[in-house]
Amino acid sequence: MKNYIKNNKTQKLWKVLPGIFISIFALIYIFNLITFSEIKEYIKTIDFISLLLAFIVMIVGIYFKSLGWWVILGKKAPIVDTFLILNIGNLLNNLLPFRAGEFGKAYMMGKKSGMGSLYIFSSIIIERFFDMLISVFLILSVFPSVLKIQNALPYTFILFFLIIMGFFILIILSKNNQKVVNWLKQKLQNNEKLEKILVPKLESFLLGLGIFKNISQFLQSFFWIILAWLFYILFLYILILQFFPTAKFWWALFLQGIISSGLAIPSVPGSIGVYEAAAIGALFFLGINKTEAAAFAIVTHGYNIFIIILIGLISFILLNIRNKRIK
Helix, strand or coil: CHHHHHHHHHHHHHHHHHHHHHHHHHHHCCCCCCHHHHHHHHHHCHHHHHHHHHHHHHHHCCCHHHHHHHHCCCCCCCCCHHHHHHHHHHHHHHHHHCCCCHHHHHHHHHHHHHHHHHHHHHHHHHHHHHHHHHHHHHHHHHHHHHHHCCCCCHHHHHHHHHHHHHHHHHHHHHCCCHHHHHHHHHHHHCCHHHHHHHHHHHHHHHHHHHHCCCCCHHHHHHHHHHHHHHHHHHHHHHHHHHHHHCCHHHHHHHHHCCCCHHHCCCHHHHHHHHHCCCCCCCHHHHCCHHHHHHHHHHHHHHHHHHHHHHHHHHHHHHHHHHHHHHH
């Protein structure tokens, strides 16, 4: 038993180490580009009203994101609880490794709503799937402009078509979920161990695709999540203008897409180092020197983390108050 616990701890350590090393190397690179005194000088130039406006825009964006998740859940939980638990999940993602906030969200909402953690986790997978598609769409739709490629519109339409086709495939899977499960069972009938592992996972995944059976529910959730992303992009654009007053709005589209994709890379909690490296890389494509890019990345990420922690802590307190009132 002791050996099992020891081996389990060792495995977890090996999973964490790559992210730690990546973040450390990223931070070493970043702080070779800029000093703390230079960062302070950049902060002094930021307008307080713009920071306040960006804060409000971020809160509205988070609310719209909670509306998207609420619709994915079939509106079976109070929207207030959905908003508060989403914020707590974001807080945990910035404090704990392995995207622990997603599991925290599933546990809290599953317990609060009575729907169960597995069902909730399936809805989170769908929410992340939407995020991934929007992120890829942002990058590919703006990349031709970054590379100064003319007539970029056809590429955007092609990408849009591919995304729609992907959605249709998921809709077909959701409408034929039992057939798909039966097909897998038939293929694995001679391998009972593998069947016990894979079939429940497939059933859980298909359960999360239930939203695709209801086109109205699907469109509503996707609408709110897209609206949330637009507000996240507006938040980023407000801060971009503080550093680069002549920046165009599509800069924020490109930057948001690159940063969101970069966050998939292993790192310490809060994506410290990785966020900054992704932002610096994106701004380099836009012709910004690395010192200015580093200042923007550090300040923007720091402000982002501040908002998430503040709103997360407030949400944690409010959720506990609501739970005590219900009891």
